[in-house]
Structure formats: structure tokens, C-alpha cells
Amino acid sequence: MAWNTNLRWRLPLACLLLQVAMVVLFGVFVRYDPDADASWWEEKKRRNISSDLENEFYYRYPSFQDVHVMVFVGFGFLMTFLQRYGFGALGFNFLLAAFGIQWALLMQGWFHHLDLQGRYILLGIENLINADFCVASVCVAFGAVLGKVSPIQLLIMTLFQVTLFTVNEYILLNILEVKDAGGSMTIHTFGAYFGLTVTYILYRHNLEQSKQRQSSVYHSDLFAMIGTLFLWMYWPSFNSAVSYHGDAQHRAAINTYCSLAASVLTSVALSSALHKKGKLDMPFLESRLRIQDTCGIHNLHGIPGVLGGIVGAVTVAFASPDIYAQPGFSKDVQTSRTQGKFQVFGLLLSLAMALMGGIIVGLILRLPFWGQAADENCFEDEVYWEVPEENSAGHVTEDPTLKPPALLIPSGAPALSAVLVP
Amino acid sequence: MAWNTNLRWRLPLACLLLQVAMVVLFGVFVRYDPDADASWWEEKKRRNISSDLENEFYYRYPSFQDVHVMVFVGFGFLMTFLQRYGFGALGFNFLLAAFGIQWALLMQGWFHHLDLQGRYILLGIENLINADFCVASVCVAFGAVLGKVSPIQLLIMTLFQVTLFTVNEYILLNILEVKDAGGSMTIHTFGAYFGLTVTYILYRHNLEQSKQRQSSVYHSDLFAMIGTLFLWMYWPSFNSAVSYHGDAQHRAAINTYCSLAASVLTSVALSSALHKKGKLDMPFLESRLRIQDTCGIHNLHGIPGVLGGIVGAVTVAFASPDIYAQPGFSKDVQTSRTQGKFQVFGLLLSLAMALMGGIIVGLILRLPFWGQAADENCFEDEVYWEVPEENSAGHVTEDPTLKPPALLIPSGAPALSAVLVP
């Protein structure tokens, strides 16, 4: 079957349509949070706040930047392990995340904020972090379909997944009042099983035709280590970024730091024990499932997410009210046991949403006009990218034009602010 | 024409002379800001400050570190896209930035601080950020001459550009009282047109002799993505690092976050639409100007800088005083319209300074004894760097000495502090 992968009109149109929609919706619905509003100095006077440091910005900004690095450098470079798909891994992750955070700001704003504050979504630093969290679940799902879908398919998947993520998150956090600090359920479980379902629906029967490109090369594994390490190092920020101020944020960072360190020794032990010569393998957690899960997200996010959800439920069920009885931790009417049950229910709901949503989105993505590549051209940057040609000696023989990476420096930042401020 | 590119005496001499001058000038002129002074605890008592958190350090340090990463990793790796100029891109950027921040601390100190506080420049965290900002404009200009100049020429360019930057910045911010939060005018416009003028003056008629090295290779583009992403991710910190405390800093970060996301979709749309097969191009913003702008900084910084300046002027001209009337935003006697005109004037002045300065510096750099390479040796690390030789199989055949990168761990940090503290 011949596929048309020339996206010259479809991709620009999709991007521009989505971006214009975003700008219009931001203009209509989005305003600044009081902490980011120019009239904050008056507000402070009224509220008798003595210091600018009480601004939410200073509680959250360092964690926000770490999370931001995880989404763009962490997930981006993590997926550069394929020998000929580095541009796609970084570039498509960049594209879907950039669209996703805008759409997530709107979706999460409508669900979580609109009802409270009336007409407008009020943006503050916490919204930015939550948008990055939502997009992280799309990055997880991207891992399952890596190398097999077109950028247009990814934009469509992002549009739907962000929407479903927000609905699921709203039900879990606001209706069931489930605790999900690190996003075990909302981010990892939902993201992984959504992505796995989509890749299952998109099953390619002749994918072995591009199997020579499905492995890494020495330097592509080193690039992937950039992503791995930045994800690993900043996970304490990820897990603590939106915790309650003070001891809760502090505790989340300490727990994550210790758990992460323990996970390294365990992983090394398993990797060596599972290899017949005891060698370590950069990616030993390959998926054993026959569902073409490129990045092995079932083992990377699926199982850990479910485990995290279960352990969380058990921990909560046996948590002593003497320790955690401060305001905000749990509903007064709920005992710890009840809370534990709600946690389990939240986990099951996340799985159900992921499966149903994945089936619908998978079927939409199977339509033949999204510019997807043929089975023999998967995992190949050449399809969607202008790739520099190299001869065997490492010297370039063609295409001698200068090529710095595209970067639109946002010194025109006031542009959108003009939209934001009425 | 034969050039002597052996810098054995010229480069060490230039570096040591400049560094000795810096140490002497720091000893004479530089002291600590009260917030960094050991007697701060007494000062606090006097001023009735209850918490160490009120120290400027805690408002700015996270943003400072992000900006620092942008200057050294961001700009450094951004310019590693050339196949044989990675050492030069990273190493020369490192050298010019390390010299530039010291000289900028002095220049900006003399202009902005000396008049207020008498005999001494008083260093605090905000000075460090402003020095990094100043150097960012030199990094922008470096992009235009990348691969065509010697490290000595770069030190000379840095010396002059930092000086001119500071004069321009002083006139704009302190005399015209222009608002330039993200540095659209002082950093991007000034840096880009200064660099473009220099490269125009240094025009090389036979540069096509080294054109086979003017392109990227697959992995060099991935290295460049490290720079691109760290610049992109940390731009909210760049634009908010020296904003007023509280809501202004918060708002600058939010605006930049949203604008950046929007710019990605727009860039992807343009890149695909401009390619005949609709493919994406890592560096699609090539300069169409015939002025040998290696990194395409005209499209990367020049046009966005000018656009940012104009949009800023328009936004300010129509800003409602009801919203932005808090202390410090604008002079009481100026209406918004007047402020808008001053913004335009600031933009034009930045362009004029860049052109005039660029011509003078370009002419100085054309002198034949700065160790510049011949036209056929441009874009080649071999000229100034000891480069490991590789045979076709990727194995090294010569030079089997151990080679860790040079890193002088600054555990001797007290050394300069002995100079700083009288």
C-alpha cells in the first residue's frame, strides 16, 4: 500500500488552525491569577501581606523549571535511542508538548478553575506545572508509537489525550478526592495504557521490514542517557512541585530522592541477572508484549504506575490519622480505609479511561490520510525531515547550506501578553 | 594569501593581560552588595528585617542559574551544528563569555552603580544576571562570525561589544527610561545587527572553498538540539530574571511560557510549508542575505528583536494606566503614548549603535595579525584545536594519550574573595 507522506499542506494547516484556535480561546477565556496580576500590590495592601516572597511564584518556580526540562529534554532525549529517529524523537516531542501545554492550560482551566472563579481561567505558576504534568502523560504515550506515526497523528492524539487526561484527573482529584502526588495514576498509568492501546489498534503486520532501524547505535544510546539522567535527577521536583507548601513539598522531595537511589541498584541487579553473560543492558526492560511498544513504556511507566497506585492505596489505608490529620489531607468524614478504597477506584478508572480513549483515538488515527509512513519506512527521519547526507568517511557530499536549528527567540513575548491583558 | 594561525604567544598573552587587568580592576573597584556582605546581619538588625529570605539572593538565584545555563550550554551547543566546528563553538563561546561577564560586571557597575554608591561597585546577584545578559548579546553576534574568526578576534570583539552594550543599555534604561524586559532591543537587536555588521565588514570572497564544512551532520544536529532546547526551556527565566519582585516576575514567566509554545507550532508550520516535499528542516530559517551570517542570526535574533521592540512600543502605548499604575512602572509625567515613542526611539538607537560599533570593530578585526584562518580553512576545528584523529572504522590511530576535558575545579574560590574583601 502506498502512502503519501508529503505533509506540505496538511501539517502547516493543522498547526496554524490549532494555534489560531489557541490564541482566540486564550483571548476569550484566560486572564492572570491575582499573584501574577499587575494589581497584586494593591491586593497585598488589602490582604496585609508584608512580603513579595509570599507570591506563589517563589514556592513553585524552581520546581516548575525542572519539570519543564523533564518534558522537553528528558522525554525528548530519552527517545533518541533509535539510530535514525533522533530528529523525530526530539522534534515531534517538542511539537506535541508545545501544543499540549496550551490545550492543557485551557482544559484544566475550564475544569478546575472556571467553576470557582466565574468567567475566566486565571493563570499562575501552578497552572503551568499542571499543564506540563498533563503533557508528560502524552510524552509517555508517544513512547509507544514512536517512529510509527506522523506529526499530524501526534497532534490529533495530543488533542484527545489532553482532553481525556483532564476529565480523568478532574474525577480523581476533585470528585473522588484521591491523592496522587507523583501522578502514578493520572500520568503514568493513564498515559502508558492509553499509548499501549493506541499502538495495539495501529498494529503493523509488516513492521519487521524496518527492523534494522529499530535498534540503537553507540552514540544514540549516549544521547538517550541525557534524557534518562535529566528525568531521573529532576524527579524529586516532579513529585513535589504541586504539593502543599512547606513540609509536604519537603517530604515529597526526600522520599523521591531515596526511592530513586534504591531503584538504580535494583535495576542494575535485574539487568545483570537477566543477561546470560551478566552484562548490563542500557535498555533491558524491553517489552515482552506483542504490541509494538517502541520505547517499552509498559515496563517503564505502565507497571510502575499501577504499582505506585496500589502502594499508595495501601499506604493511605494504614496511615495514622495522628500523623496526617492536618487540614487538607483528607475529608473529615472519611476514614483512612475509605480513602484507600477510593484510591483503588481511582486507579481502575484511570485504566478504563485509558483503554476506552485509546481505542477511539486509535481508530481515528487508522484513517488513511494522516500522512503515516509505510511499514518499511518506520523509524526513519528521512520521511519527515530534511536529513544531512553523509558519506562513509563522515564527510558531507550534498546539501552544503548552512543549517542552524530553528529557534524562534521569543523576544516578542509581549505579543501574547497583549492578548492576555484586556 | 598565507595566514599565520599559530597563536602560541598571542593568545596566552591576550588572555593573561586581560585577566590580570580584570583582577586589578576588581581589587580597586569592586566590593560586595550589602545583601552579600558579612555585616548584613547587623544591617538587618538596624533595618528590622526579620528573615534571611528577604535577601535578594532568594528572589533571583534560581533564575540566575537558568540564565547562566543558557549562556554557556544554550548558546554553546546551539552552535555545534557545524560538522567540524564543535570544539570551536563550545570552546570559544566559553572563552568569550568567561571574559565578557567579568568585563560586563565592571562596565555595568561603573555606569549603573558607581554614581549611586560612591567609590565602589557593589556586587550582588542582580549584577551577575545583568552580566550574563550582556554576554548573551555577544553570543548572538558570535553566531554571525562563527567559524571565520580567531579566538583573539573574539576577545577583541567581546571587549568592544560589552562596552558598547553597556553604553546603549544605560542610555535606554536610565536616560530614556525605556522598558525592555526580555532585552528585545538591548540584547537581541543590538547583538544581532552588531554581529551582522562585523561579518559584513569581514566579508570573505572565497568562502565557498570551505563550503563542504558549512553543513551539519546527523549527530551534530542532535548536539545543537541540546542548546536549542535549553535556550527554549529557560527563556521564561531569562525574561523574568530581573523583573520587579512578585507579580511582575510571575507575569513575565507566564507570558514567555505561552509565547514560546505558540512559536513552536508557527515554526513547524512555516518550515513544512516552505519545503517542496513538506519536510521539516532543523534549520529552516537560513539567512537569505548575502552577508555570510553563519548561524542565521538575522532571522534568529535580528527580526524577532525588532518585532519585539515594535510590539513592546505598541503595547505600552495602549497600556491602561488603571492596570499598570503601580509605583515604578512609568514616570508620572509620561503618558502611555509618550512612553511608546521613547520605546521606538530606543529601538532606533540600538540599531544605530550596532551599525556604527560593528563597522569600527569590523575594521579593527580586519587587521592581518589576529591569527585568522584562510578562506579554505574556515569552519574547521583543526586550525585552533588539537583534534583526535579517527580512521574510517571509527578507531583512533594516533595520539593515544589520555584526554579528559580541561576543567579547573574552582575549589580555590577564596582566591578572588581575598581580592574582593579589603
Added chain:
Amino acid sequence: MAWNTNLRWRLPLACLLLQVAMVVLFGVFVRYDPDADASWWEEKKRRNISSDLENEFYYRYPSFQDVHVMVFVGFGFLMTFLQRYGFGALGFNFLLAAFGIQWALLMQGWFHHLDLQGRYILLGIENLINADFCVASVCVAFGAVLGKVSPIQLLIMTLFQVTLFTVNEYILLNILEVKDAGGSMTIHTFGAYFGLTVTYILYRHNLEQSKQRQSSVYHSDLFAMIGTLFLWMYWPSFNSAVSYHGDAQHRAAINTYCSLAASVLTSVALSSALHKKGKLDMPFLESRLRIQDTCGIHNLHGIPGVLGGIVGAVTVAFASPDIYAQPGFSKDVQTSRTQGKFQVFGLLLSLAMALMGGIIVGLILRLPFWGQAADENCFEDEVYWEVPEENSAGHVTEDPTLKPPALLIPSGAPALSAVLVP
């Protein structure tokens, strides 16, 4: 001599034994610091603390994350310069640091905290930073033995070095009351001479058999620059992370920023002056000592550490009590001169501990059953890692399985917290 490098049972067993020991010891000895404890809101009420911002977390967290990046990305990538040892550099650094920080939390906790607070080690953000500091000295020592030891040897070295580091640190900081802000003595001097002694004891007479792998290739040097730059950029955070709140932290960051910039120009001058054609060399600080110091740590950490220690002693000896007389700086009964002598004594003690410890650990590591490689197989990832095979055209011919890097996402973070909270 034939070595058995198959670690299939030895490595998993070593990792699991150590990790189980850590979990048990954490369960018995470790609790949360009051600032990280769920009952902190009650504590605050009692202590009349008005703001969550007074939590130690907000003073230290940004610096902590920077230090964390230095340990894992900084030291990890710094050591990727060898052409065929990138996996080992990153992977073994990852492993030893992940074990080291857990062991350091316990050791430092027992020495510095247990005596004060009774039964338990109370963990807070400062403990995490100090654990990273301790591990940084192990990373320094790793540089000396890079490519010549097995992961089991590294775990043993880490176990002993962390122990000795903590004893040395306790004597210096708590008994001699030495000042060692940047860790010149405790981290750099101790780490470097410990590592040099170990590598001297492990001297390999036929190491030239693997000399063709002891050099870098072009791209491996670029990877090493990622490490170099992140170490360099975040050094202000390293040196200020555990300083007293306020002006001391501020001052440490400023001093380091300036010193670092000065060190770059000096390094470039020396590198060019020492090359016969005046070229720059990524790793010009090669060790001239005949002790097989792979990463040149004698010049990188040893000499700078000793210099830093001496300069610190001199600076302290002549420091004016008028400036530094605030509480906490020095014992009332000590004059500056006395403090200077104690500083020198601390330096000598660090050297002595490093030499003695290094001899003992070196002798233990010489035992023949730790899985070390033969002389001709040093500096080669193939020995301990599954490495993707590449043909000369850069295409993979074997092993076409999918290989994302192993990353256990710690969404199961509550797991250890269940142990931590009784």
C-alpha cells in the same frame, strides 16, 4: 592471566545485599526532619512561625538540584571522553552515586545528627546536599580508576570511601571546627588523593595493550563537554549550597562565579602556551605522574584542592574580626591565626586519611575475584555492557531488538516512605 568478567551472580548479589541493608537501616534509623514532618504545621504554631517559606526547603532546594545535576550529569558526562567507555562512565557513575548517597545519608546521619537528636537520623534537604557532596568525592576518585575496575570494585570502593569521608569530615568540621565551604579539603583533596592512591596500588604493568582506546574521538569530546559545562555552571550552587542563610550563601555564589570566569582565561592561556603550535587541547591537563590516572584528577582536583586549602588557611589567618565577627563564624576563644593553623592541620589530616584509606582499599580491590578486566580489555564497554554492533557504514547488523535506556520511573515513591513513616 585470565580473568572472569562474567558478573551474572556477583553483581546482582552485591547490589541486592547492599540495597536490602540500606532499606533495613533506613527503617530502623531514619525519620523526617521537623521541617519535612507532617506535624510541622503544629510545630509552626508552637514556634510562632508565620510562613511556610521559613521551611529550610526553600532556602536550599534550588542549590540542591544543581548539585544533584553536577553529580550525575556533570561527573557522568565528564568521563565520557574515552571513545569506547561512555556506557561505563555514565552507568557506573550512576550506580556508585546512587548507592553512595544512601550510605552517606546513614553515615553522615550517625556522625552529625545522631548524637544531637537521640535515637533517630532526621532527614531534611541539607542532608541530601551533604550526601551528594560526599558522593562527589567518590566521583572524583572514580576518575583515577576509570576504565580499569569492575562495577563490584566500584561498589566496594564507594562503601569504604564514603565511610572514611564521613570520619574525616566529622573531625575537620566538628572537632577542629575548620571552615571548608567549597569542600577543598573534604571533597577535592581527600577524593583526589584517595583515588590516586587506589589507582597506584592497582598499577597495571601492561596497560599500554589497551592504549588505542585510551584516547577520545571527536564526538566523545563533545559529550564530555556536557559534563564539563554543567559542572562549571553549577559550581556557584555547589559552593553556596550549605552556607549560612542570607549574605554568606549570596557571597559564596558571587565569589565562585568570578573565580570560575577567571579560571577559564587562565586555562586557555596555559593550554595554548604549552602546545608547540599554540593549539588548544580539550584535555591539556594530562597527568605527568606515572600512576595511570585516567581522568587526570591530580591536576583536576588534587592540586586545586590543596591550593584551595592553603589559600583558605591564609585568608582566614588574615581575616579581620571586624568583618567576620558574626555569630557562628569562629569560636570566640580562637583568634584568626589559630583558625588558620587549624585549617592547615585539617588539610594535612585529609591527605593522611586519603593515603591510608587508599592503600587499604587498593589492597582489598587487588583480590582476584571482583570481576576486573584484563589489561588488554581496559577502557572497553564491551566487557560489562551489551553494546550495539555497528558496521562501517554506521548501520546496525545485529541485535535488532528495541532498546530504550533502562529507567525505573519512581512513581512508586511512596514505597520507601512507608518504611520511613512508622
